Amino acid sequence: YALEVCNAVLRVWEPSRERKVIINLPTTVENAMPHVFASQVEYMSKHLYNREHVLLSLHPHNDRGSGVSDAELGILAGADRIEGTLFGNGERTGNVDIITVAMNMYSQGVDPGLDFSNMSEISETYERLTRMQVSPRQPYAGELVFTAFSGSHQDAIAKGMAWREEKQCQTWSVPYLPLDPKDVGRRYETDVIRINSQSGKGGVAFVMDTFYGFKLPRGMHKEFADMIQKIAERQGEVAPEQIMEEFKKNYLERKEPMHFRKCRITDTETGDGEFATLAKVTYSDHGIEKTFEGVGNGPIDAVQRGMEDALGIQIKVLDYSEHALASGSGAEAASYIHLVDQVTGKATYGVGISSNITRASLRGIFSAVNRLFY
Numbered sequence: 001y002a003l004e005v006c007n008a009v010l011r012v013w014e015p016s017r018e019r020k021v022i023i024n025l026p027t028t029v030e031n032a033m034p035h036v037f038a039s040q041v042e043y044m045s046k047h048l049y050n051r052e053h054v055l056l057s058l059h060p061h062n063d064r065g066s067g068v069s070d071a072e073l074g075i076l077a078g079a080d081r082i083e084g085t086l087f088g089n090g091e092r093t094g095n096v097d098i099i100t101v102a103m104n105m106y107s108q109g110v111d112p113g114l115d116f117s118n119m120s121e122i123s124e125t126y127e128r129l130t131r132m133q134v135s136p137r138q139p140y141a142g143e144l145v146f147t148a149f150s151g152s153h154q155d156a157i158a159k160g161m162a163w164r165e166e167k168q169c170q171t172w173s174v175p176y177l178p179l180d181p182k183d184v185g186r187r188y189e190t191d192v193i194r195i196n197s198q199s200g201k202g203g204v205a206f207v208m209d210t211f212y213g214f215k216l217p218r219g220m221h222k223e224f225a226d227m228i229q230k231i232a233e234r235q236g237e238v239a240p241e242q243i244m245e246e247f248k249k250n251y252l253e254r255k256e257p258m259h260f261r262k263c264r265i266t267d268t269e270t271g272d273g274e275f276a277t278l279a280k281v282t283y284s285d286h287g288i289e290k291t292f293e294g295v296g297n298g299p300i301d302a303v304q305r306g307m308e309d310a311l312g313i314q315i316k317v318l319d320y321s322e323h324a325l326a327s328g329s330g331a332e333a334a335s336y337i338h339l340v341d342q343v344t345g346k347a348t349y350g351v352g353i354s355s356n357i358t359r360a361s362l363r364g365i366f367s368a369v370n371r372l373f374y
Contacts, residue, residue, distance in 0.1 A: 002025075002044070003043070003044055003047055003048070006023055006044070006048060006049075007047075007048065007049040010023075010048065010049040010050055010054070011049055014050070015050055015053035015054060016053055017052075017053060019053075020053050020054065020055055021053065021054050021055070022054075022055045022057050022081070023044075023048065023054050023055070023056055023057065024057040024058075024059050024083070025040075025041060025044060025056070025057065025058055025059065025074075025079075026058075026059035026060070026061070027058070027059070027060050027061060027070050028059075028061050028063075029061065029063045029064075030060070030061060030062075030063050030064040030066050030067075030070065033066070034066050034069040034070050034073045035073060037070050037073065037074065038070075038073035038074055038076065038077040039077070041056070041058065041073075041074045041077040041078060041079055042077040042078055044056065045077065045078035045079070046078075055080045055081050056078060056079045056080050056081065057079065057080065057081040057082070057083060058070070058071055058074045058075075058079045058081070058082050058083065059083045059095070060074070060082075060084070060095065060096040061090065061091070061092070061093070061094070061095055061096070062088055062090075062093045062094045062095060062096060062097075063092055063093050065093070067084075067088070067094070067095065067096035067097065068096055068097065068100050068101055068104065070096070071084070071096050071101045072101065072104060082096070082098070082101060083095070083096075084096040084097060084098030084101060085097065085098060086098060086099060086122070086126050087099065087123075087126060087132075087134055087138060087141065088100075089126075089130065089132065097138075097139070098114075099116065099119075099122075099139075099140060099141060100139045100140060102114050102116065103116060103139070103140045103179070103184075106179070107178050107179045116140070116183075116184050117183065117184065117185055118184075118185040119140060119141045119184040119185050119186070120185055120186070121185070122141065123141050140184060141184075146177060146181045146186055146191045146192055147191055147192065147193070147194050148176060148192065148193050148194075148203070149194060149195075149196050149198045149199055149203075150198055150199070150200075151198060151199050151200020151201070151202065151203060152200065153175075153176050154193050154199055154200060154202045154203030154206060155200055155201070155202030155203070156175040156176060156202075157174055157175060157176055157177065157192060157193060157202075157206070158193070158202045158203070158205065158206040158209075159175075159202070160173065160174035160175050160177075161174055161188070161206075177192070188210055192206075192210075193206050193207060193210075194237060195207060195228060195232060195237065195238045195240075195243065196232050196236055196237045196238065197229065197232040197233050197236070199225075199228075199229075199232065200225060201221035201222045201224075201225035202221065203225075204221065204224060204225040204228050204243060205221045205224075205225070207240050207243055208224075208243065208244075208247065211240045211244070212240075212244055212247075213325045213326065213334075214247070214325070214334055214351075215323050215334075216336070217319060217321050217336050217338070217349070219319060219338060219349070220336060220338070220349045223348065223349055224246075224247065224250070224251075224349075227246055227250060228243055228246060231246070247351075250371070251349070251350065251351035251367055251371075252351055252352070252353060252367070254350070254366075254367045254370040254371055255366070255367075255370070256286075256370065256374070257284075257285060257286040257287075257370070257374055258283060258284070258285060258311075258366050258369055258370055258374070259283060259284040259366070260281070260283050260362055260363050260365075260366040261281075261282040261283050261284060261289070262281075262282045263279055263280065263281045263282070263299075263303070263358070263359070263362055264279070264280045265277060265278070265279055265299050265302075265358060266278045266280075268295060270295070276295050276296065276297065276302075277295065277296055277297065277298050277299055277301070277302045278293065278294075278295050278302060279293065279294050279295075279296070279299055279302035279303045279306060280292075280293050281293070281294070281303055281306060281307075281362070283366070290310070292306040292307065292309065292310035293306050294306020294307065294309070299358050299361065299362070300317060300320060300337075300361055300362075300365065301317075303362055303365055304316075304317060304365065307365070307369065311369070311373075313341070313343075313369075313373065314341070314342040314343055315339055315340065315341060315342060315369070315372070316339070316340050316342055317337060317338065317339060317365075318338040318339065318340050318347060319336075319337075319338035320335070320336070320337055320338070320361070321335075321336045322334065322335045322336070322357060322360065322361065325353065331355070332353050332354060332355050332360075333353065333354060333355070333356075333357045333360045334351065334352075334353050334360065335351065335352045335353070335354075335357065335360035335361040335363070335364040336349055336350075336351055336364060337349065337350045337351075337352075337361065337364035337365050337367070337368045338368075339365065339368035339369065339372060341372050341373070346372060347372075348368055348371045348372050349368060349371075350363075350364045350365060350366065350367030350368025350369070350370075350371060351363075351364055351367055352364035352365075352366070352367055
């Protein structure tokens with residue numbers, strides 16, 4: 001009957017290429033499921049009189065929560081045009097959210113011809129003018145839409161971001177993020193990963209890398225994440241600034257009671273004439289300045305041996321890594337030392353930073369010793 005009425009009017013109006021007619025098909029309370037509505041749209045599209053001069057338009061409401069699917073399937077069924085509203089504002093449960101429809105098209109490689117590069121500004125303007133709020137879970141625009149709290153999601157996102165950087169990938173391929181948040185004006189640093197009691201080791205490592213440039217060794221992820229987990233269980237979400245404060249307190253500022261002061265590194269020889277490194281270290285022990293010497297196959301090995309003799313401990317470096325914290329000639333280096341107490345089997349990490357990589361490494365050893373024994 002709707003087709004009969006539309007065709008009767010079209011025969012009177014006789015639309016042309018210069019004077020097209022809009023035929024609007026609403027799904028007002030969504031009586032039909034989306035695929036059925038799409039079949040109705042297809043039927044109308046195939047049988048409308050003078051179809052090439054008709055703009056077939058859809059007007060989906062959202063009474064059963066199917067506004068977006070009605071719109072998308074209707075487009076695939078032959079519709080030329082969609083009527084919608086910002087954030088679904090409209091009667092009853094609202095009309096279709098034009099932002100969600102457009103962004104869904106964008107994420108599938110179809111340019112909707114609309115500019116959403118600053119989604120936050122759109123949301124703020126909408127809230128100011130309508131005095132309504134955009135839900136934190138609103139697709140594409142909500143405050144939490146790109147935010148992962150789950151540990152497994154955070155780990156997958158962090159790995160995906162690292163993979164894209166390593167491969168210099170030009171297409172978007174990060175798990176759990178349907179599009180690049182930067183495309184809608186969001187930031188990785190504040191929007192992608194936030195830490196609470198559900199978060200895991202990957203999320204904490206992502207924050208340390210993205211915010212502060214510390215690329216924690218994989219073995220260190222759990223050790224540090226466990227510290228943040230205890231805070232999250234007490235207070236809920238943990239801000240990046242607090243995560244960094246804990247990192248400083250537990251690693252960078254672990255300078256007591258053994259505080260590294262300075263070291264002189266020189267070449268020497270062993271008794272059998274082999275090349276070796278001599279380290280002369282000055283340090284404070286509970287505030288009292290002391291020195292020790294050690295000989296090894298490099299600065300770290302030499303300091304480790306000298307420290308064992310001076311402190312009466314048995315330690316072994318399990319792993320060592322380093323990286324620059326920033327670019328440029330004055331950049332600081334971060335050094336990570338994985339140290340084990342060979343008597344108890346207890347192991348931990350120490351971290352040191354300095355513009356001199358050797359000094360950063362030695363600070364890392366002292367950090368680890370303070371964590372292991374004091």
